[in-house]
């Protein structure tokens with residue numbers, strides 16, 4: 001038998017490869033060179049023995065095969081495992097579920113700062129072995145060496161070479177002589193270069209709030225699951241302002257009291273100092289993980305978490321992989337948010353990964369939202385394939401009423417004053433007169449969202465993408481929001497030279513200009529991707545709004561969620577329709593979520609609040625349900641549509657997207673794949689619906705043509721089988737790239 005390491009390669013080729021482990025790498029007493037699962041190794045690949053780096057995923061005994069001996073590993077990179085056994089199993093599941101090579105999943109899950117041990121360095125620490133210390137006086141040594149040994153033995157903790165040389169006032173020569181003679185032992189330890197770790201911010205501690213009846217009921221449900229020691233998923237559906245956060249903070253207190261850790265996932269955009277502060281007020285040791293962190297900071301947090309020094313991990317999507325040693329609970333706040341799905345490989349959804357992880361570790365998962373995803377909602381209904389438990393919180397804290405919503409029909413209201421209808425203008429004036437504050441939502445950035453020529457019908461699109469260019473007045477450019485291509489704004493039609501070229505369509509910049517012209521002297525802040533570029537700008541803008549210095553806050557969806565400002569007495573939705581016409585089966589769901597969430601930002605104080613929604617489609621079921629803050633009504637009306645078409649949550653879906661500069665090559669490749677997938681689908685014996693191949697909704701992006709194929713099946717297994725047989729084996733030609741997105745969220 002030979003001791004072998006099973007290795008997967010992040011950079012391909014796909015597959016698991018066995019390598020013999022040389023004796024020197026099988027010695028547990030030499031941790032620097034020990035091979036174990038979760039460490040990266042150097043291995044020779046292929047005929048030419050090209051050196052590659054891979055992850056050891058298993059250590060196994062293999063029967064020796066003299067005719068085909070295993071190649072031997074060349075070296076070990078990591079001095080400790082980067083991936084715990086449960087995490088190893090989780091990444092394995094992800095590789096299978098998302099049809100992504102295991103090595104690529106591992107590379108995506110272990111942060112680069114952790115792989116590179118950012119902010120730390122290896123330090124050799126010297127000490128005197130106990131058996132040497134015992135006979136220190138009896139040793140016959142040259143005087144300098146005796147002095148060194150005495151100095152080291154007198155030290156209460158191990159010393160670095162430099163420290164010891166200083167204490168004994170010597171060069172490294174006598175120290176090395178002692179090491180050679182086995183009188184001094186050494187080990188390598190990884191220490192932070194900045195020496196002392198920054199202390200956690202000190203924040204005034206707050207006591208738990210006294211819960212209302214709905215909160216008590218919900219907390220009891222969660223605590224029951226925690227105490228049972230079993231996995232259970234609990235969907236907390238609570239209207240905006242019902243106090244969901246307080247409930248899960250108190251559930252986490254129980255988990256922490258048991259000496260376990262909790263992970264709380266929030267959308268990246270909500271991960272503000274304000275949010276983190278709510279945790280610091282209640283817990284001593286918090287770790288924050290987000291995508292703007294430096295490698296050094298991320299590595300530091302990762303180590304603290306792995307060492308069990310942290311009670312609560314708060315983070316965006318990737319915090320689902322936090323290496324907590326004793327996980328007790330995972331919470332996903334605003335569970336419906338699309339940012340929980342990663343849009344590069346591995347294309348995982350944090351909700352599904354969390355479900356898998358909490359099941360494996362036997363701990364509860366809490367999903368919280370005022371507008372749950374239809375997936376989570378269906379699974380909380382009787383008779384669904386998954387069984388989530390539903391906890392409802394239908395009332396606001398303090399029994400505050402939900403704000404009244406008025407719909408303005410833009411088709412009949414002829415009295416538009418630019419972007420704002422007369423009712424919205426009047427309501428704004430009144431809110432300002434009453435010393436209230438206003439939130440205006442418009443989910444399109446820029447000034448004009450399209451440039452068109454009425455004379456010849458010309459539309460200005462990006463040179464590289466099949467996307468309309470947006471005019472940005474501040475920089476005086478037309479800009480592609482997909483590839484960032486910039487051009488000078490045309491003054492005449494580039495096609496027919498007509499000077500009547502029109503800049504139309506409303507963006508946040510234009511809205512800001514209109515509002516400030518109409519409400520002179522009123523302080524306005526705009527929050528969108530253009531004004532929020534610098535880190536921390538979000539917080540600055542929200543702080544000014546909180547203090548009342550800003551009276552009107554307008555912006556894209558980033559102002560729609562989570563904000564809790566009691567003085568906001570009016571919310572205006574400038575155009576509720578922007579998401580409604582997207583070629584996406586979730587368009588209605590997105591519209592409902594956005595309008596409901598932003599409407600929920602008002603009426604959160606004693607002063608009450610109201611909402612005005614402008615739309616060209618006032619009878620649309622999503623808008624009708626949002627106007628009533630009625631999620632159940634929306635779900636009742638939308639679910640049958642999904643069921644009729646076999647769309648999620650009734651069945652699984654996968655999308656193949658192929659792209660390349662040459663349209664014929666992309667087409668030929670995807671046609672070939674489609675045939676193979678259809679053939680394979682028949683062989684699964686499961687009824688599958690396959691749509692396409694067809695041009696993707698965004699047909700050209702960054703100069704590449706895009707085509708896609710969509711697969712629907714009652715569940716994910718036959719989909720994966722068909723893709724494994726039909727898609728995986730067909731290598732795209734040079735210049736064509738192809739990806740598979742399982743359970744896609746992005747339909748463009």
Ligand SMILES: Nc1ncnc2c1ncn2[C@@H]1O[C@H](COP(=O)(O)OP(=O)(O)OP(=O)(O)O)[C@@H](O)[C@H]1O
Pocket residue numbers: 209210211212215238239240241242243244245246369370397561562563564600
């Ligand atoms: N039991 C309680 N007693 C008094 N105030 C409470 C209580 N629970 C929560 N609150 C307060 O009520 C407000 C709303 O709570 P929270 O922000 O947790 O609601 P939410 O359900 O998460 O809302 P949303 O979904 O709109 O973000 C907060 O200011 C919170 O501090």
Ligand SMILES: [Zn+2]
Pocket residue numbers: 462463464465467480481482483484485702
């Ligand atoms: Zn472009």
